[in-house]
Amino acid sequence: MDSVLSAILVLLGLALVFGLILGYASVRFKIIGNPLVEQIDAILPQTQCGQCGYPGCRPYAQAISDGDAINKCPPGGQSTIDQLAELLNQESIPLDSEHGTEDVRKVAYIREDECIGCTKCIQACPVDAILGAAKLMHTVIVSECTGCDLCVEPCPVDCIDMIPVATTIGSWKWPAPPSPLQIIATDKRVQTEELH
Amino acid sequence: MPVYSFHGGIHPPENKVQSTRLPVDDAPIPKHLVVPVLQHLGMAADPVVDVGERVLKGQLIAEPVGRISVAVHAPSSGRVIGISQQPVPHASGLEAECILIETDGQDSWCEHQGLEDYTKLSPNELIDFIRHKGIAGMGGAGFPTDVKLHLGDDHIVNTLIINAAECEPYITADDTLMRIASEEIVGGIEIIAHLLKPHHIIIGIEDNKPDAIAALNIACRESNLAIDIQIVPTKYPSGGERQLIQLLTNVEVPSGKIPADVGIVCQNVGTLAAIYDAISTGRPLLSRIVTVTGDALAQPRNLRTLIGTPFSTLLDYAGIDRSKMSRLVMGGPMMGIPVTSEQIPVIKTTNCIIAATAEEMPPTAPAQACIRCGLCEQACPAQLLPQQLYWFAKGKEFDKARDHDLFDCIECGACAYVCPSNIPLVQYYRFAKSEIRNEELEQRRADHARARFEARKQRLEREAEQKEARRKQRALEAAAAQAERRKALEMAQAKAASDTSSAQAPSESLTRALATQSLNSDLESNTTSNTTPNAVPDIKALKVAAALARTKLSKAQKALKNAQDKGLEGSEALAATVAILSEKSEAAQINYDKAQALEAAEQSKAPSETVQTAAETVANNNHDIKALKQQVSIMRTKLKKAKASGEDEAEISRLVERLDQAQQQVWAVEAEKTAQATAQGIDLKQLKIDAALAKAAVTKLDRAINASESEDERSKLSVELAQKQETALQLSQQLARFE
DSSP, X not given: OHHHHHHXXXXXXXXXXXXXXXXXHHHHTOOOSOHHHHHHHHHSOOOOOOTTSSSSHHHHHHHHHTTOOSOOOTTTHHHHHHHHHHHHTOOOOOOOGGGOOOOOXXXXXXXXXXXXXXXXXXXXXXXXXXXXXXXXXOEEOGGGOOOOOTTTTTOTTOOEEEEEOOOOTTTOOOOOXXXXXXXXXXXXXXXXXXXX | OOOOOOXXXXXXXXXXXXXXXXXXXXXXXXXXXXXXXXXXXXXXXXXXXXXXXXEOXXXXXXXXXXXXXXXEEOSSSEEEEEEEEEXXXXXXXXXXXXXXXXXXXXXXXOOOOOOSOGGGSOHHHHHHHHHTTTXXXXXXXXXXXXXXXXXXXXXXXXXXXXXXXXXXXXXXXXXXXXXXXXXXXXXXXXXXXXXXXXXXXXXXXXXXXXXXXXXXXXXXXXXXXXXXXXXXXXXBTTTSHHHHHHHHHOOOOOTTOOGGGGTEEEEEHHHHHHHHHHHHHOOOSOEEEEEEEOTTBSSOEEEEEETTOBHHHHHHHTTBOTTTEEEEEESOTTTOEEESOTTOBOOTTOOEEEEEETTTSOOOOOOOOOOOOOHHHHHXXXXXXXXXXXXXXXXXXHHHHHHTTGGGOOOOOXXXXXXXXXXXXXXXXXXXXXXXXXXXXXHHHHHHHHHHHHHHHHHXXXXXXXXXXXXXXXXXXXXXXXXXXXXXXXXXXXXXXXXXXXXXXXXXXXXXXXXXXXXXHHHHHHHHHHHTTTTTTOHHHHHHHHHXXXXXXXXXXXXXXXXXXXXOTTHHHXXXXXXXXXXXXXXXXXXXXXXXXXXXXHHHSOTTOOHHHHHHHHHHHHHHHHHHHHHHHXXXXXXXXXXXXXXXXXXXXXXXXXXXXXXXHHHHHHHHHHHHHHHHTOOHHHHHHHHXXXXXXXXXXXXXXXXXXXXXXXXXXXXXXXXXXXXXXXXXXXXXXXX
């Protein structure tokens, strides 16, 4: 009987101690804010284009954490969807074409002799990548431009073009080797002959 | 000293003999030199020459930009004919900025001066000198040499390793250089040893270059430095920096670190010779030895080639048979890259060009499935797991590939060489590496964009806050001003209330002014009505007065309407003023009308009316006036009583009307009287005054008589008094006639 009592007492004591430790830890190491939103936001491409239907990447991150679909980000493309799927432990789904399609990286270009200096594009730019002043010519700082497209619409004289970024030696990527596993025996022969 | 070993490695056919049969020769100066501004790692140099400018051999044509960059010099004399995009030696086959020089064939040097004694210069000055001679690592990567020489600043360099291994098949450029320029190489070692002060200098050379070893031995014996020449067994890739370090020192450079972190600096023999050349003669790096080899060439050999010489010039010089050539490779067969254009120029890192026939380099057989044989792992000199990396790269699981130290891969190609399934493993690794780098770039870009977006958001918020603050400030100020005004108004009202029993002063200054005006007009109209009897003939003046009163009334009405529209305070007071004004205006009109009637009556009377008649009329009227005045005062009292007892308005207005009528009658009679007096030539006013004066004189004399003491004086005064009394009596009698 004594041993049972002592065991119960010991366990109760342990429970009390650990309870106190856990209680302290939950107060001391409390995480302020929603870390999931931060994580999602870190994956999103930060073009702030609003193609997802939310006013910027962070609002979309918030929406995803609240249960919205993860396939609404055309600038991020499939790789972003995959990363989000992995983070949220969901099935990866293809990009929702309703919100746009994956495209090559583009930057805005202002045809400067046509610019009237209305500053509308400057106000539209989410990353302050357009330089200019009222009644003076504007120009895009290419290195800051995210290619979000938001400056094209407000331009009253349609002098903004979205130009695909040309590949230079610095930005060139090695292509993926052709997959060898898709060919069957007869195809292999044909391909080998072609190569010769 | 023992020679150690590194993991893996392969022994491909060497194929080095072909290119060493013929002695080294100078390649011809081509008609056009194509000099890329980026021939090294880091930032591209910035052109400092203009199109059309004449340049001399050795003249600076592009200067370094930033820390990791290298200058570019004109390899031969001639004219700059263009700065444009040209195909360059790069795996992508893309074009890059190049300076095109049309050579004049004279190859005339610009002024250049070597250093008499480089030991007199401070290390920094010496390194700067080397930097401006455009020297970049000539082994393969083209790392700017001056940056490597600065490693002694923040690292303790114990060992200097000279890389003379040249392990890749076909290539004999370094071998040739060592044979013909061993003294220059040792001279270069001395310069670098002076800068880095290593304890130990080792030349690592493969055992397949006996002539080079012999030449180096001779050169080293003449040097003051203790240089170890370590002969390593031929194995690919012993020329890899990390592999050679391991071979010579048995030290493994940790992943993600550079050799300097373990106290070792590596230099290629070609770089050393270039440094020596630059220091001793002042010549920048303008040419290098290039191995031109392959079965498609009649005379494969090593050529001392100017930077910027197109491959075609070299191939032609070596007797190319283009019908036999199936593949043109830049670099060695293991790590080199196939090129499609013969117009690609030689750059500072180009050590070999292979014009291979189909038999020599057959097209790679189609890749088959990985059978997990593990041969690649056995061959990997970096001790990686090539098979795992392959799967990850293929499945695009780049994070896992990175975790398996993908970036420690030196892309030597040993794994692909041993692969029985002909899988292009290196291609997969390169693909994975560039994808990861791209992802990192995208991430950096995203972070940058996020930072800018957040900054913008903050800025907009701040601006909105400031705007709001300003708006609040303005509202506060406006409220304070209004409170002040209200206070002032209240004070004015209080003052007005105490000053006049009439209505409260209107709040606005405008209405105040109007009120004053109305009071004025009140007075005026009073005056007018008072003076009317005096000015009976002056109907014009009356008319004017009536018109004025009307105008004032309409103005006041307008102001009232305005005040009511704007909801200004004091509109009630204004309304009262308007009411008063309208009354006055009516009164003025009535006066005018009466005056007109009077005039008409006077006109109807005979103009020959005597003074006596007038006097009689006045006397007759005397009674009337008194009665009338009495009546008026009675009515006033009645009105007051009625007002005090709160009679209804109709009654009051009736009383007011009657009072007015009575008053009018009194005024009319008075006016008539005055007019009659005037007609008799007697000034009634003067008469009154005179009478008053006479009375006063009588009283005065009376007092003087009472006060006087002497009899004489008293009698005199009494006479005077009697006279005055008589005058006063006369005057008062005269006055009584008119009143």
